[in-house]
Amino acid sequence: METIIRSIRNDLRLSMNGIAATSMREKGVHYRMNFGVDLMRIREIALRYVPDVMLAETLWKEDVRELKILATLLYPVDRFTSDAADRWVVSITNQEIREQACRNLFQQISFAGELVNLWIVNEIEEIRATGYWLFARLCITRAPSLEMVESELILERAVSDLKSESMLLRQAALNVLKYHGRLSERNREDVLQKVACFNDSTDPYEQEILDQLHFEFGLSD
Secondary structure, rough: OHHHHHHHHHHHHHHHHHHHHHHHHHHHOOOOOOOOOHHHHHHHHHHHOOOHHHHHHHHHHHOEEHHHHHHHHHHHOHHHHHHHHHHHOOOOOOHHHHHHHHHHHHHOOOHHHHHHHHHHOOOHHHHHHHHHHHHHHHHHHHHHHHHHHOHHHHHHHHHHHHOOOOOOHHHHHHHHHHHHHHHHHHHHHHHHHHHHHOOOOHHHHHHHHHHHHHHHHOOOO
């Protein structure tokens, strides 16, 4: 295991991009270590190694950007349990890792829809945001586990979080409405009905949400 991790670290050092790493830090994204390696290169590095639970768990625990992303690529999907999901979701520290975890791992597991149902009702905003992003990924890929998601529940939660003080949560909630509405005409009507209370609103933010949804669904003037 130690030999494999040393090899991975060496691969990262050879691909290091100091300018990219500095840019991330300036934007407020902090890790104990960040090699600034682009995502395509990280995926290429992952292909060199055999997916393994212990390896992925070890990499995930490191506060190193690239190691966390590699962990999401090297965890055997069929061995990722609900307990592991509960542990991982609470340790997601920023949006990039959230998106990579949802794309590379969470969306592929058979019970992803059940995770959405659990995470979107969690009191911790970051976990709810992860639930919303996972739902968006399920919509994009039209994954079978999408059928597990309680549509009424996620729409209600998303509309409620549109008014959150957290910009992260507001954007994640808006994405839920957009991607859900893309799936069918009926879904689109359900979304517009949920935000119908914004129609007569004088709040610029609520009007902007309506404008975005109308544009998304091809209803703009």
